[in-house]
Amino acid sequence: MLDKQLQDTIYQFEHKQGVVVTVDKSSDQLPEAIKSGNSVIIITLQKFPFAAVLDEVKNLPNKTYAVIVDEAHSSQGGETSKKLKEVLAATNLQEAEKDERYKEENDPEDLIRQSMQARGVQPNMSFFAFTATPKAKTVEVFGHPGIDGKPKVFHLSSMRQAIQEGFILDVLKNYMMYKTFFKISKEIEDDPKVNKKKASRAIARFLSLHPYNLSQKTEIIIEHFRQVVATKIGGKAKAMLVTDSRLHAVRYYFEFQKYIRENHYTYIKALVAFSGKVKDPVLPDQELTEVKLNGFSEKELPERFGTDEYQILLVADKYQTGFDQPLLHTMYVDKKLSGVKAVQTLSRLNRMCTGKEDTFVLDFANEEEDIKNSFQPYYELTGITKQSDTNRLYDLKVKIEERQIIWQSEVDNFAAQYFKSADMHDKKIHALLNSFIDPAVDRFKVIESEEEQEDWKHTLLSFTRAYSFLSQVMPFQDAALEKLYAYGRLLLNKLPLKSLEDRFKLNDEILLKYYRLQKIKETNIVMEHQVEYGLEPGTEAGIRKDKEEQIQLSQIVDAINTRFGTEFTAADQLLFDQVGIDLLNDDVIIKQAKTNSFESFLPGSLRDKSIEKFIDRMDINNSTTSSILNNEKLADAVIFKYLAKYIYDKINAA
Numbered sequence: 001m002l003d004k005q006l007q008d009t010i011y012q013f014e015h016k017q018g019v020v021v022t023v024d025k026s027s028d029q030l031p032e033a034i035k036s037g038n039s040v041i042i043i044t045l046q047k048f049p050f051a052a053v054l055d056e057v058k059n060l061p062n063k064t065y066a067v068i069v070d071e072a073h074s075s076q077g078g079e080t081s082k083k084l085k086e087v088l089a090a091t092n093l094q095e096a097e098k099d100e101r102y103k104e105e106n107d108p109e110d111l112i113r114q115s116m117q118a119r120g121v122q123p124n125m126s127f128f129a130f131t132a133t134p135k136a137k138t139v140e141v142f143g144h145p146g147i148d149g150k151p152k153v154f155h156l157s158s159m160r161q162a163i164q165e166g167f168i169l170d171v172l173k174n175y176m177m178y179k180t181f182f183k184i185s186k187e188i189e190d191d192p193k194v195n196k197k198k199a200s201r202a203i204a205r206f207l208s209l210h211p212y213n214l215s216q217k218t219e220i221i222i223e224h225f226r227q228v229v230a231t232k233i234g235g236k237a238k239a240m241l242v243t244d245s246r247l248h249a250v251r252y253y254f255e256f257q258k259y260i261r262e263n264h265y266t267y268i269k270a271l272v273a274f275s276g277k278v279k280d281p282v283l284p285d286q287e288l289t290e291v292k293l294n295g296f297s298e299k300e301l302p303e304r305f306g307t308d309e310y311q312i313l314l315v316a317d318k319y320q321t322g323f324d325q326p327l328l329h330t331m332y333v334d335k336k337l338s339g340v341k342a343v344q345t346l347s348r349l350n351r352m353c354t355g356k357e358d359t360f361v362l363d364f365a366n367e368e369e370d371i372k373n374s375f376q377p378y379y380e381l382t383g384i385t386k387q388s389d390t391n392r393l394y395d396l397k398v399k400i401e402e403r404q405i406i407w408q409s410e411v412d413n414f415a416a417q418y419f420k421s422a423d424m425h426d427k428k429i430h431a432l433l434n435s436f437i438d439p440a441v442d443r444f445k446v447i448e449s450e451e452e453q454e455d456w457k458h459t460l461l462s463f464t465r466a467y468s469f470l471s472q473v474m475p476f477q478d479a480a481l482e483k484l485y486a487y488g489r490l491l492l493n494k495l496p497l498k499s500l501e502d503r504f505k506l507n508d509e510i511l512l513k514y515y516r517l518q519k520i521k522e523t524n525i526v527m528e529h530q531v532e533y534g535l536e537p538g539t540e541a542g543i544r545k546d547k548e549e550q551i552q553l554s555q556i557v558d559a560i561n562t563r564f565g566t567e568f569t570a571a572d573q574l575l576f577d578q579v580g581i582d583l584l585n586d587d588v589i590i591k592q593a594k595t596n597s598f599e600s601f602l603p604g605s606l607r608d609k610s611i612e613k614f615i616d617r618m619d620i621n622n623s624t625t626s627s628i629l630n631n632e633k634l635a636d637a638v639i640f641k642y643l644a645k646y647i648y649d650k651i652n653a654a
Contacts, residue, residue: 067127132159132347133340134382141472150384158380160527168350171331172375172525174360177368178220181516182207207512208244208334209251216517217364218255221332224362225312226268229330233355237329238305241314242345244335244365246274249316250288252334256314271305273298274316320345326353333363342366342374364517372525381532390470393481396463403456405443406487410436415483433490441494457495464488582613583647593651601648610643 020040021033033041129142134153143151162168207213221241229237243249253272260268271294277287290298305313306325313319321344328349337345349359363371400406414436417429447453467485583589583606592604 065125067125068129128154133343133378135340136384136388139382139384140388141469150387152383153381156381159375159378160380160529167352168347169352169356169359171346171349171359171361172371172527174358174522175368175371175525176360176362176522177366177520178362178364179518179520180207180213180364181518182512209248210512210515211255212512212515213517214251214255215259216515217334218252218259220517221312221362222256222259222263222265222268224332225330226265229360230268230311232329232358233327233353236308236327236355238310238325238327239312239330239332240319240328240348241312241332242320242335242337243314243316246276246278246316247280248334249274249314250278250280250293252314253293256312268312269310270312270314271301271310272314273301273318275318320348323348324351326351326356329356329358330360330362333361334365336365337374338366338370339374340378342371343378346371368521368523368525372527375525376527376530379527380530383532388470393463393466393470396459396466397481397484399459400456400463400484400488403447405447405456406440406484406491410439411483411487414487418486434494437487437491437494440491441496444495457492460488460492464492579610579613580643580646582616583609583643584650589647590651593648598645598648602644606644606647 020042021029021036022042127142129138131138134142139153140151142154144154146152159168163170221239225239229239231237241252243252249272253270256270259265260270272290274290277289279287290301294301294304296304302319302323302325304310306327320341325348328351331346331349333345346361349361414433417432417436444453444456447456464485467481471482471485586609588605589609592606593601596604
């Protein structure tokens with residue numbers, strides 16, 4: 001219910017001894033806290049197991065309860081939340097079990113009705129939840145009916161108000177966007193037909209993990225941090241890089257280490273955060289972990305990052321939500337973000353602290369309109385356009401049953417045992433329940449098409465999620481839905497997972513030919529003033545929209561080049577190559593490159609010599625040369641970004 005941050009905050013409030021108790025060691029503390037009559041009990045939802053307090057249910061006084069939830073996510077409506085209701089509402093439920101004989105003496109249908117009743121609204125319980133990013137489901141579960149009958153928030157302190165009153169910073173005020181332009185080529189004679197979606201993803205992954213791409217972005221990030229961010233907040237400012245995957249985080253980490261080492265930036269150190277183990281194809285014999293790379297435990301990371309020793313944190317799906325570090329000033333984003341995820345991620349920057357006057361976002365992956373559309377629903381008042389339609393549960397149920405993977409006789413036999421079993425961890429009960437589920441697993445495996453398997457699995461998952469949510473806000477009397485929900489949840493856990501080995505792999509089919517990373521704009525993303533933004537309720541039909549399509553590899557390459565390609569032509573490439581060759585043979589350039597650091601080499605004769613060489617070769621591409629001569633920014637980009645590093649490295653490698 002309450003995470004540690006909120007636990008600490010509430011416990012620090014002035015209160016009388018014995019009124020507030022924190023269940024912070026084990027769930028065994030909970031029954032005693034309830035019996036002792038403590039007015040405020042601080043506990044995480046995960047420490048509220050039904051079994052731990054089952055023996056105490058009959059001893060509970062007939063009280064009313066206020067359940068305060070930090071972060072009102074839809075996950076609060078799962079089985080653990082249901083068990084919390086079963087405990088606290090026990091004395092108000094006529095069907096509440098008084099001892100183990102109850103389950104033995106009652107018909108399974110009675111027990112199913114009890115289970116359905118426990119999911120819904122309880123007369124002695126009120127739920128209060130905090131969230132900055134309510135989903136449509138959250139509004140329906142925690143909202144109270146307004147004049148129009150639709151659920152409304154109980155109290156509002158909006159993002160707009162919080163920014164205006166100085167409680168948080170506006171993370172969209174200083175936003176810089178980069179765009180990557182590239183061109184790829186098919187390097188094999190054959191033109192095989194491939195799965196369009198899988199091949200496109202593989203090519204995108206190939207490009208995003210390409211060493212040149214990572215090295216260019218690493219240079220921009222570290223130099224921006226060094227020259228701009230490092231002086232913020234009295235020299236204590238920190239930054240976060242949000243990456244697309246665990247492998248991206250690892251590759252970036254090594255690229256950071258290399259760039260920092262080569263440039264002798266001893267005052268910049270980076271940490272990396274990701275879950276589990278990563279096997280990098282480049283290092284096939286190693287299993288990389290966050291602990292191995294950082295040199296200390298995961299639990300130590302937040303505190304270590306808060307010290308002066310570390311400045312940049314590279315993350316992959318960690319610390320993008322709930323991470324509270326006020327010194328975090330800048331975020332570098334190399335991952336597609338949208339909706340709630342975008343708001344939660346970028347909002348890591350909004351914490352106030354002494355000396356922090358602004359924030360900054362440098363985004364390699366997203367469009368301005370997409371970020372604006374992600375924030376707009378949560379800027380002021382979040383509502384819903386209409387309430388959810390319960391009929392979609394029956395639509396999903398029909399789709400599930402059409403395939404005849406689940407047999408009703410097995411569901412009925414499963415339910416008869418499941419709803420009267422007190423201990424689901426009992427080996428005999430577990431084996432018996434599995435005997436009713438395993439036949440469905442076998443029928444699922446027989447489906448030959450992987451796409452059809454995934455479609456059916458997605459339908460079942462949609463049903464369980466929809467029922468878990470809708471059963472909290474609408475009373476259900478259909479026992480068939482409760483039985484299918486219970487059966488489906490356990491069946492989903494036993495269905496085979498899609499193997500990562502099935503991922504489309506690229507070997508030498510594709511080559512990166514042209515690449516340019518360009519700053520597009522610096523902007524202040526401004527939200528529109530809307531009193532209320534209406535979210536659409538969930539309407540999942542249970543069938544995935546993406547269908548498998550076979551297409552020739554060359555068509556995918558052409559489509560990607562059309563979407564992401566640069567205005568570079570073959571003539572441009574030839575021009576740059578020829579100018580590069582001329583500069584590599586220039587005695588002045590050779591001497592300066594060999595006797596200076598790269599930073600000292602840049603202000604030398606390179607610019608003037610480069611302009612001379614471009615003029616000498618105007619016959620190759622007059623249009624591009626004229627653009628370079630007349631556009632100082634373009635000239636700097638071509639000379640200092642495209643040619644300088646290449647020439648310097650070539651000369652010193654010789």
